[in-house]
Amino acid sequence: MPTLFSIGTLSHATGCKVETIRYYEKIGLMPEPARSEGGQRRYHRRHQERLSFIRHSRELGFTLEDIRELLTMREQHGCADDIARRHRDAVQNRISALTALRNELDRMISECGDGQPGECRVIEVLSDHGQCLTDHSG
């Protein structure tokens, strides 16, 4: 790979779409790169590393605001322990909620086969929260 490369090459190298790269630049997550004489963006390795970091963080579910913090930590050689821990807890909560949900869906689906034709358990349960074992009031 040459020293300076295009947005398409950066896209290919990181798996991040061209539009998304430009979007990250617009919101200040990626720095403005150099430009060719004709005005096209020209990146180098530092950009690629930063973008890979961003994409990897996104894949692990961090928000762009989290990532802003993570990038600062990275630059200052600080520790991102607390951000990671906070995120871990949020992920765990989401897992718990979704598991309860899946159990309820399983129950609805399995009981549906038993009903008379024209009587759908799924619709019934959705119509009447009293029939629902899951607490999703909050």
Added chain:
Amino acid sequence: MPTLFSIGTLSHATGCKVETIRYYEKIGLMPEPARSEGGQRRYHRRHQERLSFIRHSRELGFTLEDIRELLTMREQHGCADDIARRHRDAVQNRISALTALRNELDRMISECGDGQPGECRVIEVLSDHGQCLTDHSG
């Protein structure tokens, strides 16, 4: 509760915010209700039942487009088995992905304590996908 009631009363009865009720009407998920002489919305029990159905479905994670289908099924006394099954699979996939994620976060966090001061495992792993045990390439 009287036969006809206001949007605020409907909101209170269903736990659905006033703005959200108006939004559902705008996108055609809730029918246009009667109006008072002064132009305020006046609902009755049928509206409340429909809105409860919608909210309960949302709490179980169905999209508004899913719910449009579910409402049709409900009106036609059809079975929503397939919609529920499809959704169950989507939820299960999400759980699997999030569980892998949480494991990776746990690993990052636990290994962070072992590093020298100034060396954060979290940042390291985020910088280098090769150090990551989780497959989140797709």
Added chain:
DNA sequence: TTAAAAAGCTATAGTGACTACAGGTTCAAG
């Protein structure tokens, strides 16, 4: 009865994290 407060109205813009489009320009290959 009347004044104030609460609740309602419409229309519009904002959220997060992109994605898609229109209509033009630049670049690299043949």
Added chain:
DNA sequence: CTTGAACCTGTAGTCACTATAGCTTTTTAA
């Protein structure tokens, strides 16, 4: 030198709401 792929900017759309501004109507208390 021509063609076509890749690039540019700017704007609008996605989902499922939420929030705001600036009004009008309804309800409650004095």
